[in-house]
Amino acid sequence: MKRSWLLALLLCAYPLDGSAQAALPKIVILATGGTIAGSADSSTSGGYQSGQVAVDVLIKAVPQLSTVASVTGEQISNIGSQNMNDEVWLKLAKRVNELARTGIDGIVITHGTDTMEETAYFLSLVAHTSKPIVLTGSMRPSTAISADGPVNIFNAVAVAADAKAQGRGVLVVLNDEIHDARSVFKSHTTKVSTFKSGDHGLLGEVQYGAITFYRGPPALHTFASPFFVEHVQTLPRVDIVYIHEGVDGGLIEAAAKLGARGIVTAGVGNGNMTDAALAALAKVAEQGVVAVRSSRVITGPTGRKVEVDDDALGLVASYELTPAKARILLRLALLTTSEPATIQALFQSF
Numbered sequence: 562m563k564r565s566w567l568l569a570l571l572l573c574a575y576p577l578d579g580s581a582q583a584a585l586p587k588i589v590i591l592a593t594g595g596t597i598a599g600s601a602d603s604s605t606s607g608g609y610q611s612g613q614v615a616v617d618v619l620i621k622a623v624p625q626l627s628t629v630a631s632v633t634g635e636q637i638s639n640i641g642s643q644n645m646n647d648e649v650w651l652k653l654a655k656r657v658n659e660l661a662r663t664g665i666d667g668i669v670i671t672h673g674t675d676t677m678e679e680t681a682y683f684l685s686l687v688a689h690t691s692k693p694i695v696l697t698g699s700m701r702p703s704t705a706i707s708a709d710g711p712v713n714i715f716n717a718v719a720v721a722a723d724a725k726a727q728g729r730g731v732l733v734v735l736n737d738e739i740h741d742a743r744s745v746f747k748s749h750t751t752k753v754s755t756f757k758s759g760d761h762g763l764l765g766e767v768q769y770g771a772i773t774f775y776r777g778p779p780a781l782h783t784f785a786s787p788f789f790v791e792h793v794q795t796l797p798r799v800d801i802v803y804i805h806e807g808v809d810g811g812l813i814e815a816a817a818k819l820g821a822r823g824i825v826t827a828g829v830g831n832g833n834m835t836d837a838a839l840a841a842l843a844k845v846a847e848q849g850v851v852a853v854r855s856s857r858v859i860t861g862p863t864g865r866k867v868e869v870d871d872d873a874l875g876l877v878a879s880y881e882l883t884p885a886k887a888r889i890l891l892r893l894a895l896l897t898t899s900e901p902a903t904i905q906a907l908f909q910s911f
């Protein structure tokens with residue numbers, strides 16, 4: 562009698578019709594390219610070409626995925642992320658929001674590491690869902706000795722499939738680390754440990770699918786965002802001007818002449834710049850260009866009225882956002898307003 566009960570219990574847990582796989586979380590992998598899809602002529606070559614391998618090959622290379630989720634893949638693009646652009650961003654954002662409204666449990670996006678932090682932060686402002694959205698990539702091509710792509714994909718899918726990842730915004734998972742989209746930045750040109758999160762530290766860690774979360778994201782995101790791009794075809798032009806010793810206002814003036822509706826300065830220290838550059842920035846601000854002071858210093862806030870009278874000059878301070886992320890928030894803000902005070906409030910919330 563006992564054996565038949567045991568068999569019945571086992572069949573409930575592991576039915577022979579494969580429905581155990583059907584019971585796993587449904588994860589969609591959206592592939593965009595990058596080194597994770599890269600290949601090289603030699604397994605020890607430092608040189609390679611990114612965006613060469615298709616999403617179904619990436620999935621087949623990690624058969625262990627079937628132990629953590631039911632995975633399907635879609636190819637959004639296959640480019641090196643240095644070539645990431647508004648067309649792919651808007652296509653990705655629209656597909657993420659479409660998928661989020663279906664019965665799937667989470668989304669993983671494979672992406673180059675060069676601009677991963679930008680795409681992650683962009684999606685954290687335009688993806689209206691509490692379902693996990695996890696970006697991952699690799700620093701070594703798929704053909705390299707100890708390629709890091711497969712384990713990064715496995716960990717990213719495990720995080721996206723974890724109910725505890727819901728509501729934590731857009732995440733970046735590489736090198737056994739979980740970062741939030743707003744804090745993460747690429748800190749080294751070649752190391753697999755390149756992604757850091759500065760003053761906020763890791764959002765969590767994951768080792769072969771075993772996940773620990775330490776905290777939530779440091780600001781509003783995703784479902785709390787007021788930015789919608791479903792009907793947007795183009796995003797406003799915003800340029801970044803790098804500040805250095807002796808810089809004049811030439812590139813600031815040139816950006817305005819090119820039609821920039823916003824300018825972000827990557828300033829020295831607390832968003833500082835030469836008097837000549839500041840005069841040019843104040844002038845374009847007076848002409849209606851929204852001017853945001855950020856800093857080339859990778860961590861720490863750029864605050865209002867530290868050494869610059871932002872009130873008098875009509876400038877916005879980026880606070881913790883790096884120049885690249887300040888540009889993203891400003892582009893989305895400019896879809897609905899060009900009022901500096903309104904935009905400053907957004908910089909202190911997202």
Ligand code: DGL
Pocket residue numbers: 594595596597611640641642643672673674675676698699700701
């Ligand atoms: N071509 C760069 C990119 O696609 C390589 C960096 C990488 O993916 O690791 O971002």
